[in-house]
Amino acid sequence: KYEKIWLIFGLGSLILFLAIIGFAAFYKGTHPQSHIETIDPQNIEANENFKPENLGLTKVEEGKYVVNIVASAFNYDLGIDEKGKRVNKIRIPKGSKVLFQITTKDVVHGFNVAGTNVNMMVEPGHISRYETTLKNTGEFTIVCNEYCGLGHHLMFGTVEVY
Ligand code: CUA
Structure with missing residues (x-):
């Protein structure tokens, strides 16, 4: 039972982090040098x-x-x-x-x-x-x-x- 909770928690934070990175990249224009x-x-x-x-x-x-x-x-x-x-x-x-x-x-x-x-x-x-x-x-x-x-x-x- 607990494994399931942790799994959901882990996945949830992963999605949250990706969303933050996505937001930063697209809305704020912060991204690595575009063409190296x-x-x-x-x-x-x-x-x-x-x-x-x-x-x-x-x-x-x-x-x-x-x-x-x-x-x-x-x-x-x-x-x-x-x-x-x-x-x-x-x-x-x-x-x-x-x-x-x-x-x-x-x-x-x-x-x-x-x-x-x-x-x-x-x-x-x-x-x-x-x-x-x-x-x-x-x-x-x-x-x-x-x-x-x-x-x-x-x-x-x-x-x-x-
Ligand atoms: Cu220091 Cu070139």
């Missing part, structure tokens, strides 16, 4: 977004930009400028919609544009994406907020919104 795209960390350049010439800031259309970044210990690769110098700073007009796409060659890194809502974990074999509208002007420092080795504190870059 994978990438071969040994051959990042095979992905169009991460070919050397496509790294850094690209204007898609008026007010819309894409920033492709390859993280590695201990650097964010934002491509090179016309003079062949490594880019460490990107400049984006205020109010632009920006899609950040980032992956890593080696270990887990962080990608946090301090002072904005851009804050991602970058895992080997995956592409992290985040789209945002940059509403405030200023210089924002890109920092790595996942400990990735001895040079962790040296990983940084700058996003200037003007």
